């Protein structure tokens with residue numbers, strides 16, 4: 001949203017965090033008045049200090065007015081669709097884990113990325129979340 005007007009309900013601290021290039025942890029510590037601390041060795045604080053943590057895709061923020069989704073967007077999903085969505089999410093998690101995590105973090109399995117319960121929750125709410133897809137526009 002550079003140069004644009006902020007939505008009325010924008011969290012000023014969050015906007016500052018998003019627009020800064022400084023270490024995210026430093027900004028958060030300052031905002032929360034955390035006492036000084038030494039970073040733990042080997043711990044990656046944020047994707048600004050460790051660019052390899054950045055997602056492979058670039059996202060473009062699109063400001064939207066927070067409003068309740070129209071009721072027509074709440075298309076009910078069938079049990080069969082939910083199961084299909086769940087299986088697709090499990091497959092996505094495995095591929096993502098194999099490609100991006102397995103070699104660097106062998107002590108963590110795919111379920112450490114996203115639990116089965118969370119995938120199930122996503123699958124169960126697939127019909128109701130479709131109205132929110134416009135919030136992030138994929139530009140990658």
Ligand SMILES: [Zn+2]
Nearest residue numbers: 023045046049
């Ligand atoms: Zn950092």
